[in-house]
Amino acid sequence: MYVKKVAVIGAGTMGADIAYTLALTNIPVVLRDVDDSALKRAQEHIQGLFAQRVAKGRLTAPDADQRFARIVFSGDPAALQDVSVAIEAVPEKMALKQKVFQELDRLLPPLAILATNTSALSVTEMARVTSRPERVAGMHFFYPAHMMKLVEIIAGSDTEPDVLKTLSRLSEEIRKIPVVVKECPGFVVNRVLTASMAEVMRFKAEYGYSAQEIDDVIVRHQIAPLGPFTLADALGLDIAWDVAQTLQAAYGDRFDPGPELPQLVAEGHLGVKTGQGFYTHNRS
Numbered sequence: 001m002y003v004k005k006v007a008v009i010g011a012g013t014m015g016a017d018i019a020y021t022l023a024l025t026n027i028p029v030v031l032r033d034v035d036d037s038a039l040k041r042a043q044e045h046i047q048g049l050f051a052q053r054v055a056k057g058r059l060t061a062p063d064a065d066q067r068f069a070r071i072v073f074s075g076d077p078a079a080l081q082d083v084s085v086a087i088e089a090v091p092e093k094m095a096l097k098q099k100v101f102q103e104l105d106r107l108l109p110p111l112a113i114l115a116t117n118t119s120a121l122s123v124t125e126m127a128r129v130t131s132r133p134e135r136v137a138g139m140h141f142f143y144p145a146h147m148m149k150l151v152e153i154i155a156g157s158d159t160e161p162d163v164l165k166t167l168s169r170l171s172e173e174i175r176k177i178p179v180v181v182k183e184c185p186g187f188v189v190n191r192v193l194t195a196s197m198a199e200v201m202r203f204k205a206e207y208g209y210s211a212q213e214i215d216d217v218i219v220r221h222q223i224a225p226l227g228p229f230t231l232a233d234a235l236g237l238d239i240a241w242d243v244a245q246t247l248q249a250a251y252g253d254r255f256d257p258g259p260e261l262p263q264l265v266a267e268g269h270l271g272v273k274t275g276q277g278f279y280t281h282n283r284s
């Protein structure tokens with residue numbers, strides 16, 4: 001199937017980066033959010049990413065402007081009429097994602113593909129609230145989506161092979177590496193990542209180290225490019241906690257991150273996006 005235009009629903013941490021990645025390869029994008037301030041932040045973030053490419057000499061300024069203009073920042077449902085693929089990137093809550101898919105199902109052409117960027121939730125459960133479960137799949141990008149190459153393409157129980165092929169081809173077109181995976185809570189990468197994040201968070205609570213001490217050791221010894229607490233703050237602690245709960249319910253206590261993560265989330269400290277998480281961040 002030829003992809004003419006992509007809608008990205010949710011202009012937060014992931015949605016803004018996904019929209020940029022698509023526009024960079026000249027694909028027309030509609031970026032939607034219920035929150036105008038999120039759309040404005042996304043616009044500034046995307047302009048910043050294009051400016052960085054121009055500064056590095058990887059794009060001319062007129063070319064960057066032309067690609068930026070591929071993105072329509074709009075809440076208007078009329079902008080969705082000729083969309084071939086919608087990628088939802090709203091918060092990690094099943095009821096919300098189902099509501100968004102029902103709305104997209106009403107507004108998009110009958111053959112359009114509905115894709116979810118969910119980290120861990122069931123694609124099949126989302127698909128089955130629509131009238132087109134065979135046109136629904138997971139398209140799971142990794143943070144930061146404009147840099148990370150891997151995209152998990154997730155087949156729900158009803159997904160047609162043609163949908164997986166189209167999403168894999170679209171991933172390649174935007175210079176990503178798609179891997180088709182079967183559906184299970186957390187798919188492949190988040191099953192591994194969330195288990196190790198939970199372990200390191202329990203270790204911190206057990207031995208009383210600070211986030212900085214643990215991150216420093218991990219980075220200094222080149223175990224990972226970012227320490228786990230720096231990464232968690234950047235990903236969003238609400239998302240990390242939602243995913244940990246989904247995986248704990250599915251696989252048991254090896255996904256229990258201990259008390260600090262839920263406590264920070266309950267206090268509204270979600271990491272970089274709120275200015276406070278395991279670390280304090282300057283939001284400007």
Ligand SMILES: NC(=O)c1ccc[n+]([C@@H]2O[C@H](COP(=O)([O-])OP(=O)(O)OC[C@H]3O[C@@H](n4cnc5c(N)ncnc54)[C@H](O)[C@@H]3O)[C@@H](O)[C@H]2O)c1
Nearest residue numbers: 010011012013014033034035038089090092118119143235
């Ligand atoms: N943060 C990560 O590192 C990461 C990585 C991979 C996948 N994901 C997944 O991507 C999804 C989004 O995560 P995020 O970190 O970008 O979240 P986020 O909180 O940064 O952004 C979510 C955005 O969705 C908007 N939104 C809420 N309801 C909406 C609706 N009905 N219609 C349109 N927009 C709506 C919010 O206003 C917000 O701007 C989640 O499912 C998450 O699990 C996140």
